[in-house]
Amino acid sequence: xxxxxxAQVTSDYEQEVAQFAADVxxxxxxxxxxxxxxxxxxxxGSELFRAIxxxxxxxxxxxxxxxxxxxxxxxxxxxxxxxxxxxxxxAGDGHKSELILNSxxxxxxxxxxxxIDISDKAMDMLAETIKxxxxxxxxxxxxxxxxxLRFVKERSSKRQLVLFLGSNIGNFDHVESKAFLRxxxxxxxxxxxxxxxxxxxxxxxxxxxxxxxxxxxxxxxxLNLLARINRELGGDFDLSAFQHYAVYNPVLGAMESYxxxxxxxxxxxxxxxxxFHFDAFEPLHLEYSFKFLPTEIDSLxxxxxxxxxxxxxxxxxxxxxxLWQVSLRKP
Numbered sequence: 001x002x003x004x005x006x007a008q009v010t011s012d013y014e015q016e017v018a019q020f021a022a023d024v025x026x027x028x029x030x031x032x033x034x035x036x037x038x039x040x041x042x043x044x045g046s047e048l049f050r051a052i053x054x055x056x057x058x059x060x061x062x063x064x065x066x067x068x069x070x071x072x073x074x075x076x077x078x079x080x081x082x083x084x085x086x087x088x089x090x091a092g093d094g095h096k097s098e099l100i101l102n103s104x105x106x107x108x109x110x111x112x113x114x115x116i117d118i119s120d121k122a123m124d125m126l127a128e129t130i131k132x133x134x135x136x137x138x139x140x141x142x143x144x145x146x147x148x149l150r151f152v153k154e155r156s157s158k159r160q161l162v163l164f165l166g167s168n169i170g171n172f173d174h175v176e177s178k179a180f181l182r183x184x185x186x187x188x189x190x191x192x193x194x195x196x197x198x199x200x201x202x203x204x205x206x207x208x209x210x211x212x213x214x215x216x217x218x219x220x221x222x223l224n225l226l227a228r229i230n231r232e233l234g235g236d237f238d239l240s241a242f243q244h245y246a247v248y249n250p251v252l253g254a255m256e257s258y259x260x261x262x263x264x265x266x267x268x269x270x271x272x273x274x275x276f277h278f279d280a281f282e283p284l285h286l287e288y289s290f291k292f293l294p295t296e297i298d299s300l301x302x303x304x305x306x307x308x309x310x311x312x313x314x315x316x317x318x319x320x321x322x323l324w325q326v327s328l329r330k331p
Contacts, residue, residue: 021233021271028269028276035225037171037257037287042228043121048221050093050125053166057213059206060167061096063319064197068099071312071321075100076107078309078323079193081159083110087152088163089145091115092122094129096165100195101136110135112158116148117141149187160192165321167199170254170290177290181304185326194306194324201291202318204248211246211255211289219244222259222286234270241265242284255289297322 020039027034041049053061084104088097094115104111113136115126123140132138141148152160162184172180184194211218222244229235242259249256261278268275278284292300294311297320301308307327311320 017232017271021269024229024233024269025272025274028267032285033276033278033282034285038118039225039228040221040287041117041119041122042224043119044224045221045228046092046119046121046125048217048224051215052213052217052221053092055213055215055217057209057215059210060199060319063314063316064165064167064321065096065099066314067312067319067321068096070314072100072103073106074310074312075161075195075323076104076109079159079161081109083112083158085112085114085152085156085158085160086163087114087116087149087160088165089116089148090122090164090166090168091117091126091140092166093125097163098130100163101130105133105135108135111137112156113138114148114152115140116143116145118143146183146187149184153187160188162188162192162194164194165197167197167289167319169196170199170292171288173252173254173288173290177300178304181300181306185305188326190326192326193309194326196322196324198292198297198320198322199289200318200320201253201293204250207248207255207291208246211257212244216244218246218257222257225286226259229269233272236268238265245283252288253291255287255291256285257287257289258283258285260284292320294320 023036027036052058086101086104091097101111101113113130115123115138117123120142123142126140130138141151169177223239223242226235226237226239226242230237241262243262245258245260247256261280261282261284264280265278266275267278297311298308301322301324305327306324309323309325311322313320
């Protein structure tokens with residue numbers, strides 16, 4: 001796989017670290033402390049998420065794999081293209097996208113696959129899964145999603161199918177998800193497509209188990225964010241002084257992940273030249289994972305400028321991969 005270098009699709013490393021530091025300062029200075037989940041996925045975080053996705057308690061990955069295994073063969077006929085650019089945002093290890101690629105290849109469609117991820121490690125894992133072959137070219141882009149989309153658009157005028165799988169949209173709140181999808185809309189051409197994953201509302205016990213797996217991979221993923229601050233920003237977080245806690249908020253319709261300070265403490269971060277005080281059992285919010293009803297998916301689609309083509313679900317109706325098309329003409 002041809003993996004484009006960082007400088008081709010995103011800002012340089014120093015700018016990334018500066019942005020990381022600014023976001024940490026903002027989050028830890030807030031009245032209710034928080035850190036952005038987008039910083040989970042350094043190389044260690046990507047490895048941990050791979051372990052989570054394969055764990056028996058985490059139903060999301062195997063459920064979506066079932067959907068794609070059952071329904072991806074319908075996609076080439078629905079799109080009706082002889083050649084297509086398939087662009088995946090947050091590509092991970094590529095096992096789900098491989099099902100989609102193979103369906104297009106089996107239908108005789110030439111595929112140009114672009115995988116965009118912020119993690120070099122994710123690209124290494126993807127390269128183990130997806131290999132170039134007849135009618136399939138593969139290119140990895142390490143960097144920001146929208147920088148990657150701009151990189152592709154500058155080099156190709158083919159119809160695009162963007163993949164945003166794995167319920168990644170659930171990491172945004174309702175306002176953020178609309179803003180993200182509208183920005184994505186503005187990055188695409190009229191009649192391009194989006195295949196997007198939504199985790200559905202379901203039994204709360206099943207949700208909590210998925211976000212507090214029995215092997216503690218999710219705990220380790222959350223603590224790795226503190227370790228990353230220590231490594232990259234000169235923090236002195238004591239990881240043993242924080243406890244992972246996940247809970248479902250029925251008012252928001254979202255799983256919420258926290259780290260709880262187990263004792264009163266101060267954490268100094270050298271890059272910020274500042275110390276941050278934590279009370280005993282003070283929560284540090286890390287992630288939302290919003291869940292959806294089918295009616296909410298339909299509403300979100302219409303509100304952000306797309307047309308719903310079809311919803312594909314698993315046998316237990318726990319998850320939906322929804323196919324949308326850009327419906328409004330560009331100025």
